[in-house]
Amino acid sequence: MHFNEHFIFGTATSSYQIEGAYREGGRTPSIWDVFCETDGKVFERHNGNVACDHYHRFEEDIQHIKKLGVDSYRFSIAWPRIFPEKGVYNAEGMAFYKKLSERLRGEGIKPAVTLYHWDLPMWAHEEGGWVNRSSVEWFTDFARVCFTELDGLVDSWITHNEPWCAGFLGYHLGQHAPGHTNLEEAVKAIHHILLSHGKAVQLLKEELHSATPIGITLNLTPIYPKTDGTNDRLAANNSDGYSNRWFLDPVFKGTYPVDMMNLFSKYVHSFDFIHPGDMEIISVPCDFFGINFYSRGLVEFSAANDFMSKGAYSDYDKTGMGWDIAPDEFKDLIRRLRHEYTALPIFITENGAAFDDQVEEGSIHDQRRIAYVEKHLKAVAELNEEGMNIEGYFLWSLLDNFEWSFGYDKRFGIIYVDFDTQERIWKDSAHWYSNVIRNRSLETVSINTQQI
Numbered sequence: 234m235h236f237n238e239h240f241i242f243g244t245a246t247s248s249y250q251i252e253g254a255y256r257e258g259g260r261t262p263s264i265w266d267v268f269c270e271t272d273g274k275v276f277e278r279h280n281g282n283v284a285c286d287h288y289h290r291f292e293e294d295i296q297h298i299k300k301l302g303v304d305s306y307r308f309s310i311a312w313p314r315i316f317p318e319k320g321v322y323n324a325e326g327m328a329f330y331k332k333l334s335e336r337l338r339g340e341g342i343k344p345a346v347t348l349y350h351w352d353l354p355m356w357a358h359e360e361g362g363w364v365n366r367s368s369v370e371w372f373t374d375f376a377r378v379c380f381t382e383l384d385g386l387v388d389s390w391i392t393h394n395e396p397w398c399a400g401f402l403g404y405h406l407g408q409h410a411p412g413h414t415n416l417e418e419a420v421k422a423i424h425h426i427l428l429s430h431g432k433a434v435q436l437l438k439e440e441l442h443s444a445t446p447i448g449i450t451l452n453l454t455p456i457y458p459k460t461d462g463t464n465d466r467l468a469a470n471n472s473d474g475y476s477n478r479w480f481l482d483p484v485f486k487g488t489y490p491v492d493m494m495n496l497f498s499k500y501v502h503s504f505d506f507i508h509p510g511d512m513e514i515i516s517v518p519c520d521f522f523g524i525n526f527y528s529r530g531l532v533e534f535s536a537a538n539d540f541m542s543k544g545a546y547s548d549y550d551k552t553g554m555g556w557d558i559a560p561d562e563f564k565d566l567i568r569r570l571r572h573e574y575t576a577l578p579i580f581i582t583e584n585g586a587a588f589d590d591q592v593e594e595g596s597i598h599d600q601r602r603i604a605y606v607e608k609h610l611k612a613v614a615e616l617n618e619e620g621m622n623i624e625g626y627f628l629w630s631l632l633d634n635f636e637w638s639f640g641y642d643k644r645f646g647i648i649y650v651d652f653d654t655q656e657r658i659w660k661d662s663a664h665w666y667s668n669v670i671r672n673r674s675l676e677t678v679s680i681n682t683q684q685i
């Protein structure tokens with residue numbers, strides 16, 4: 234299993250999950266700062282006030298990134314550092330990302346930068362957040378200063394990370410900030426998020442004439458019916474609509490899936506928030522397609538759940554999140570995307586797993602994480618042998634970090650973080666990954682792993 238010299242190996246993080254320094258450099262609160270203070274929303278009321286203290290320790294973290302040998306590092310920009318108040322630009326906030334990008338480049342590491350990884354400024358939320366169509370303008374103002382100030386420092390732009398989470402988890406399921414449970418709001422929010430993506434792409438290409446590649450990252454979950462029965466297959470189709478097609482269809486076909494619009498119309502009174510011309514903007518051509526892959530879904534019919542479907546019991550091996558480990562289904566997903574949606578270069582912008590790691594005398598033997606990543610990297614190599622054109626892979630995550638509603642209880646890092654001392658300790662998976670990158674192959678590495 235070999236990866237050619239152009240294949241991009243990377244690792245990924247996001248601003249709120251690692252930066253800390255929540256009141257420094259002119260930053261104001263985001264919806265996550267407030268959500269973390271809400272009872273019953275985040276494990277033991279953890280928050281990102283300090284997180285990995287990356288804002289102060291980024292130079293040390295760059296040394297770890299360099300030592301890993303990755304080609305690229307994916308991080309995100311905290312919007313409330315750039316616009317702490319509506320219409321008020323904060324150069325100090327931008328200076329941090331300039332320094333970070335410059336230092337990375339100085340070490341030969343390509344910055345892959347996400348504009349929105351969920352830390353919406355509170356000032357925007359107070360005016361309705363993503364439900365308000367003006368959010369599209371607020372976002373393009375934010376995108377404009379990032380594009381111009383970081384021009385020449387960034388190798389690729391990702392407009393949005395996982396609109397499914399920002400939209401459905403945030404506004405419909407209530408598990409992420411802002412914690413609302415209203416489908417109509419969610420569908421509007423998603424529309425504005427997707428519209429702001431298209432506007433940002435147009436801005437970069439048509440107005441700023443930049444040649445820097447730009448794309449969007451979706452989290453996709455291939456869904457399977459528990460049985461072959463008509464009801465379970467219908468449930469799977471609806472769940473696929475909710476998880477995948479509601480995003481893939483607008484981005485690649487310029488339409489929302491009609492079957493889902495029909496199901497949603499029970500709760501969504503009007504779709505007149507879709508203005509003429511919107512769908513053309515949303516489906517504006519990009520340069521690459523980012524996919525975050527973690528698991529599959531297995532569903533069975535339930536009369537009460539008309540479109541979300543009931544998760545069915547599965548006997549698959551699971552990660553520490555309870556998520557099925559499903560590399561074969563990952564392959565199915567990529568083949569389907571090639572067949573039904575797009576020929577764009579694909580980047581796996583996130584893949585990885587949380588497990589309960591035990592520190593033993595300064596070392597962490599996370600064999601299950603290695604096995605998880607190895608299975609998915611092998612799938613990537615096999616897909617590329619089929620001509621699927623996956624150009625890069627970013628392991629989630631560089632560091633253990635604030636895992637949203639799970640707080641610091643779930644550890645996704647290949648580098649362990651002691652949150653009392655902020656000490657970073659390489660897990661076996663970090664050593665293993667850096668060997669894979671050095672050899673650009675999985676074979677040689679399985680031998681090396683035994684020596685760790």
Ligand code: PNW
Nearest residue numbers: 247250394395398452525583629636645
């Ligand atoms: C992604 N779900 O989030 C995010 O991009 C990361 O910030 C996060 O740390 C990582 O995956 C691991 O969770 C998700 O409930 C959060 O299906 C929740 C879900 C999926 C992805």
